[in-house]
Amino acid sequence: MSSAHLDPSGRPLVAVTGLGVVTSLGQGKADNWSRLTVGHSGIHRITRFPTKGLRTTIAGTVDDLFDRSFAAPELSEKLALIAAEEAVAQSGLGRPGDFPGPLFMAVPPVELEWVQKQELAASSNGDVTYQALLADAAQHRHTAYHAMFLFGSVAGHIADHFGTKGSPISLSTACSSGATAIQMGVEAIRRGDTEAALCIGTDGSVQAESLIRFSLLSALSTQNDPPTAASKPFSKNRDGFVMGEGGAALVLESYQSARRRGAAILGFVLGCGEKGDGFHRTRSSPDGRPAIVAMQQALADAGLEPDQIDYVNAHGTSTPENDKMEAMSCTAVFGERMGRLPISSNKSMVGHTLTAAGAVEAVFSLLTIAHGRIPPTINYREPDPNIPLDVVPNVARDAAVRRVISNSFGFGGQNTCLVFADSPA
Amino acid sequence: MTREVVITGIGLLSSLGEGVAPHIEAVDGARAPVIDAASFAPYPVHPLGAVEYDRQIPKKSDQRQMEPWQRIGVYAAGLALDSAGIKSDAEAKDRMHVIVAAGGGERDHAVDAQILTGLKTAAEPGVFLNERLLSDLRPTLFLAQLSNLLAGNISIVHGVTGPSRTFMGEEQAGVDAIRIAHARIAAGQADMILVGGSYNAERRDMMLLYELGGVMLTGDVVPTLSRDAGHGGMVTGSVGAFLVLEAAHSARARGATAQARLDSVVADRTRRNPADIVRTLTAMAGPQTGVPLVVSASSGVPACVAEEKAALDAIAPGADIVAMGDLTGHAIEAAFPAAVALAAALLQAGRGREAVVTGVGHHRGEGLARLSRA
Numbered sequence: 001m002s003s004a005h006l007d008p009s010g011r012p013l014v015a016v017t018g019l020g021v022v023t024s025l026g027q028g029k030a031d032n033w034s035r036l037t038v039g040h041s042g043i044h045r046i047t048r049f050p051t052k053g054l055r056t057t058i059a060g061t062v063d064d065l066f067d068r069s070f071a072a073p074e075l076s077e078k079l080a081l082i083a084a085e086e087a088v089a090q091s092g093l094g095r096p097g098d099f100p101g102p103l104f105m106a107v108p109p110v111e112l113e114w115v116q117k118q119e120l121a122a123s124s125n126g127d128v129t130y131q132a133l134l135a136d137a138a139q140h141r142h143t144a145y146h147a148m149f150l151f152g153s154v155a156g157h158i159a160d161h162f163g164t165k166g167s168p169i170s171l172s173t174a175c176s177s178g179a180t181a182i183q184m185g186v187e188a189i190r191r192g193d194t195e196a197a198l199c200i201g202t203d204g205s206v207q208a209e210s211l212i213r214f215s216l217l218s219a220l221s222t223q224n225d226p227p228t229a230a231s232k233p234f235s236k237n238r239d240g241f242v243m244g245e246g247g248a249a250l251v252l253e254s255y256q257s258a259r260r261r262g263a264a265i266l267g268f269v270l271g272c273g274e275k276g277d278g279f280h281r282t283r284s285s286p287d288g289r290p291a292i293v294a295m296q297q298a299l300a301d302a303g304l305e306p307d308q309i310d311y312v313n314a315h316g317t318s319t320p321e322n323d324k325m326e327a328m329s330c331t332a333v334f335g336e337r338m339g340r341l342p343i344s345s346n347k348s349m350v351g352h353t354l355t356a357a358g359a360v361e362a363v364f365s366l367l368t369i370a371h372g373r374i375p376p377t378i379n380y381r382e383p384d385p386n387i388p389l390d391v392v393p394n395v396a397r398d399a400a401v402r403r404v405i406s407n408s409f410g411f412g413g414q415n416t417c418l419v420f421a422d423s424p425a
Numbered sequence: 426m427t428r429e430v431v432i433t434g435i436g437l438l439s440s441l442g443e444g445v446a447p448h449i450e451a452v453d454g455a456r457a458p459v460i461d462a463a464s465f466a467p468y469p470v471h472p473l474g475a476v477e478y479d480r481q482i483p484k485k486s487d488q489r490q491m492e493p494w495q496r497i498g499v500y501a502a503g504l505a506l507d508s509a510g511i512k513s514d515a516e517a518k519d520r521m522h523v524i525v526a527a528g529g530g531e532r533d534h535a536v537d538a539q540i541l542t543g544l545k546t547a548a549e550p551g552v553f554l555n556e557r558l559l560s561d562l563r564p565t566l567f568l569a570q571l572s573n574l575l576a577g578n579i580s581i582v583h584g585v586t587g588p589s590r591t592f593m594g595e596e597q598a599g600v601d602a603i604r605i606a607h608a609r610i611a612a613g614q615a616d617m618i619l620v621g622g623s624y625n626a627e628r629r630d631m632m633l634l635y636e637l638g639g640v641m642l643t644g645d646v647v648p649t650l651s652r653d654a655g656h657g658g659m660v661t662g663s664v665g666a667f668l669v670l671e672a673a674h675s676a677r678a679r680g681a682t683a684q685a686r687l688d689s690v691v692a693d694r695t696r697r698n699p700a701d702i703v704r705t706l707t708a709m710a711g712p713q714t715g716v717p718l719v720v721s722a723s724s725g726v727p728a729c730v731a732e733e734k735a736a737l738d739a740i741a742p743g744a745d746i747v748a749m750g751d752l753t754g755h756a757i758e759a760a761f762p763a764a765v766a767l768a769a770a771l772l773q774a775g776r777g778r779e780a781v782v783t784g785v786g787h788h789r790g791e792g793l794a795r796l797s798r799a
Binding site for chain 2: 127
């Protein structure tokens with residue numbers, strides 16, 4: 001392998017040759033990008049289930065993909081399929097149903113939902129028990145539910161559809177899952193295990209119970225009116241995140257392979273950083289060390305200095321704690337320059353797409369580089385004096401952006417940062 | 426770069442007890458498997474006995490934040506760290522990677538049952554569901570259910586805070602966790618990885634999912650690899666199984682004992698057409714045959730059993746075959762890690778020079794590992 005195809009550490013450079021995305025803003029890169037850069041919000045009132053009695057009644061759901069009721073894994077699979085079709089087609093890699101590499105897929109955990117349990121409970125007289133549900137299940141009249149709610153099925157179906165190679169990985173690192181899927185693809189290419197990888201993050205799990213679970217942890221915004229104004233990262237009056245849905249896919253390919261076949265190169269993944277946090281199940285270390293180390297490791301892995309980053313694609317959930325911790329951590333990494341280094345949150349417009357977020361924001365980061373235009377942080381009306389950053393308030397900005405760091409932080413102490421660039425370092 | 430990967434820590438917890446000793450005794454027939462046929466009848470299970478969780482999870486507040494599958498996993502992870510002699514090395518644990526094969530989703534059965542009962546007569550079912558979930562769900566239950574929170578709890582309780590990933594996908598999550606951990610160490614992407622999984626069999630909600638698919642055995646327990654279409658299926662068991670995988674040079678440098686060498690781990694996901702399992706296991710085993718020791722993580726699902734046996738006849742004719750299902754019950758995500766752990770323990774105990782571990786998921790996914798005496 002010629003040195004032009006290697007990074008400063010002598011590893012294969014990892015290029016991006018296909019991108020696909022679907023969110024509450026629309027399907028495909030074109031629709032998403034045009035809406036993202038005019039500051040549209042995809043957040044709206046939930047119509048999928050009754051919201052009476054709920055403190056939060058809004059979300060960035062992706063609606064109208066089914067003309068019947070559906071389970072969360074079915075929507076997650078559909079979102080992944082839409083995004084991956086776009087990415088694989090753009091890459092021109094392989095043949096339909098024969099993708100020449102493995103699948104790394106961030107998928108939300110799944111379980112039997114109320115609809116299915118109600119069906120199983122229908123045969124019960126009087127009080128329902130799990131014994132009764134089991135007795136009904138033992139009639140084997142609902143065998144399809146078994147495969148539908150296995151944790152591995154969504155990725156398995158995507159692997160079958162695209163003909164990816166080997167054993168597909170279904171992974172979860174909570175809200176950094178999408179970034180982890182990309183990181184695992186990078187690692188596989190760097191190991192020389194494969195020349196290409198399909199990396200996907202997907203999440204279609206806005207259901208009553210999932211929303212209530214986050215609500216019980218006081219994680220969600222309750223400022224429902226108007227829905228489009230609820231997600232306001234870095235603002236003083238931010239009060240929680242807004243759940244979103246989406247899917248995003250990246251075709252990663254060794255630079256050498258992409259060059260050899262004359263593929264259009266959409267950018268590079270130059271570095272990945274990851275650090276666990278043992279402080280608390282949902283809260284970050286007060287000193288921000290894990291997030292700081294994750295960013296520093298991503299930069300070191302890319303062979304870059306902090307000064308070489310042009311833009312921070314924030315995790316920016318709009319929760320009081322995340323945004324404060326992220327701002328503090330970025331300032332620790334980038335120093336006094338952080339006051340003028342643009343940082344914006346796509347979540348202000350698409351909400352927090354949870355398992356998909358790291359992948360969705362990777363696609364947006366690469367589009368930011370390609371278009372030379374930074375999507376804004378919308379709903380920025382009340383600056384938080386404790387976060388004196390350039391959050392690209394409310395209006396997109398034209399700027400030469402060559403290198404981006406994209407942050408993803410999740411419950412369970414998961415911190416994953418990725419560095420994207422227009423060219424090798 | 427390909428580096429030698431060794432196993433320096435083994436943490437096993439099951440119905441047989443904790444540590445490798447009771448598991449080897451069970452292989453030797455000196456300890457009988459523990460089966461509870463009554464509590465979840467008609468589904469027999471291998472139940473965990475009393476565990477002194479305080480020994481690995483000192484804070485009661487931490488224990489309360491976890492559902493049993495997480496406690497089992499955190500406990501077994503602690504045993505593995507002890508076994509590797511790394512438990513008190515804060516600096517090493519700060520760098521150590523974690524890969525967990527996890528399911529999750531332990532429900533509050535009482536809450537579910539009450540809500541399902543109420544839904545039958547609720548005038549507005551959706552509104553009723555909202556009200557009841559808001560008032561009846563414990564806020565922290567979500568975190569006790571969440572798949573990646575086993576890894577999260579390992580970070581909190583044991584201070585293992587390097588990169589951390591959680592794989593899902595039933596048995597294959599366990600295969601891929603070990604496969605990826607091995608690949609990363611072999612390639613120099615990590616020096617030390619804590620890898621494994623856990624499963625709590627004593628819960629009807631997970632039985633429910635598997636019974637929907639008709640893959641649970643009911644009635645008499647017969648040997649895992651003797652199960653057939655007339656009397657087959659999974660007998661699940663509560664198991665925690667973690668390994669410390671380490672680059673051989675790293676183990677040597679810190680004076681740690683290599684308990685076994687992990688030579689290779691391969692995985693596939695066939696479409697499960699007839700003979701797919703035989704074909705892929707045989708291909709994964711490669712040309713080398715005649716391995717005297719096989720540890721099978723078989724689920725006991727008849728179609729898989731028949732093909733795995735056919736493959737083993739070709740790969741390891743005449744070998745001693747240990748079926749984890751007979752010892753600890755089938756532990757889904759933890760099944761393959763537990764089988765690799767037992768194979769390593771048997772090699773260290775001098776029961777052969779090489780071992781093959783096979784994993785055939787009850788629905789999808791196939792894997793094979795090769796180990797040798799260190």
